[in-house]
Amino acid sequence: MGEGDSVLTEVKSLNEECGVFGVWGHPEAARLNYFGLHSLQHRGQEGAGIVANHQGALKGHRNVGLISEVFKDERELERLKGDSAIGHVRYGTAGSGGINNIQPFLFKFYDEEIALAHNGNLINAKSLRLELEQAGAIFHSNSDTEVLMHLIRRSKEAQFIDKLKESLKTVKGGFAYILMTSDAMIGALDPNGFRPLSIGQMKNGAYVLASETCALDVVGANFVRQVMPGEIVIINDEGYTIETYTDDTTMAICSMEYIYFARPDSDIAGVNVHTARKNMGRRLAEEAPIDADIVIGVPNSSLSAASGYAEKSGIPYEMGLIKNQYIARTFIQPTQELREQGVRMKLSAVRGVVAGKKVVMVDDSIVRGTTSRRIVQLLKEAGAKEVHVRIASPPLRYPCFYGIDIQTREELIAANHSVSEIKDLIFADSLSFLSEEGLIESIGLNFDAPYSGLCMAYFNGDFPTDLYDYEADYLKSLGTAPVLK
DSSP states (O other): OOOOOOSEEEOOOOOEEEEEEEESSSSTHHHHHHHHHHHHHGGGSSEEEEEEETEEEEEEEEEEEEEEHHHHHHHHHHHSOOOEEEEEEOOOOSSSSSSGGOOSSSEOOOOOOOEEEEEETTTTTHHHHHHHTTTTOOOOSOTTHHHHHHHHHHHHOOHHHHHHHHHHHOOOOEEEEEEOOOOOEEEEETTOSSOOOOEEEEEOOOEEEEEEEEHHHTTTEEEEEOOOOTTTEETTTTTTEEESSHHHHOEEEHHHIIISSSSOOEEEEEEHHHHEEEEEEEEHHHSOOOOOOOEOOOOOTTTHHHHHHHHHOOOOOOOEEEEEESOOEEEEEESHHHHHHHHHHHHOOOHHHHHTEEEEEEEESSSHHHHHHHHHHHHHTTOSSEEEEEEEEEOOOOOOOOSSSSGGGGOOOSSOOHHHHHHHHHTOOOEEEOOOHHHHHOOOOOOOOSGGGOOOOHHHHHOHHHHOGHHHHHHHHHHHHOOOO
């Protein structure tokens, strides 16, 4: 979740922070969690865990690595008996690596047991933690997630759900929480709905909570509804109920969910991600046409947009880049030499397709510029006559504080370089980005909120909330000049 330093950087250099999943009322709850988390693996590869509820007693297992690595011993899953369970896959920047920061957190108090999983980032966690520690709280991790549990236990409210509501009004930022108690599974969403959270139901009546609807599909659950900003969903043996902890809400779904993070087979707020990306590509072809021979997409997140660009432009769509499917998201040391080697490991240009051709290369975003530059080089080394880069989102100029691991402007090439300068830096023959208006209309949400219910802060610096602990550093960063690393 949030604000520490990670020594490992993925080639793309843009990472969603976590995926959460939960099941209530199924005899194979832990195993269903395994399948659900596997389908959410793209949301985090650093660690995974599952906590199961067996007749009111909670037991968990967590470790570093992919979900298949954490549970490679079948006995670990068999040990998690119970008809309810919650799980988590982690890509974290708030808190270092190591098992203490891997979720779900399992708290065993003298009077109750509670498990907690979180997707997002709290922007007032530092100040809250300082206040709590000064009052005597002892933290077992350096993750922002643990703050919520200390607030719950400190609350003077009589009922657990009221303690939770009070605590949710105290924490600020982006969060989709799933909690497990002895008699209920509870989901909660921040007042802006930055991170997606959906409710599903299985044929046997079991309820499922998941970060993305693709995880509901994997376990055979039918979509029931999306959890809305400021809502709490309480699931127990009687069914589910929806309550609110605040009416001060403004929908601001992370636009990067549609652009890059979510799986194309997921629906967010009723919009299919693949369809949104294809619309982005079509709109990009209208806004930035070019005379070319073929259109190619950068696997895998840009293939939908590339198909839309090809369809609208009439230029043939070809498979000009191949991704090595046997590499996870290739985490490597953050040096230029190793980053560029990482791109070569992940992607290969198809010489027989691109040689002698004017190529339109469609990608979803440019972060540092390192990856884009290397891909352009790969294509030209494979004989491409020209490479015209088309980006299916606006330039990333501002950091994110709600659950994505880019929190300084130094990392963003577009923060202090013009489009023309970026074109030269990545060795492209031309470069164009999708407009903000084009992105909003391509996604097509219809919420009565700024930007139709999307968070567009990455592109225009219009943050939907105060920045709390990050305010001073952010204002200072506005004067910094990023460089292509």
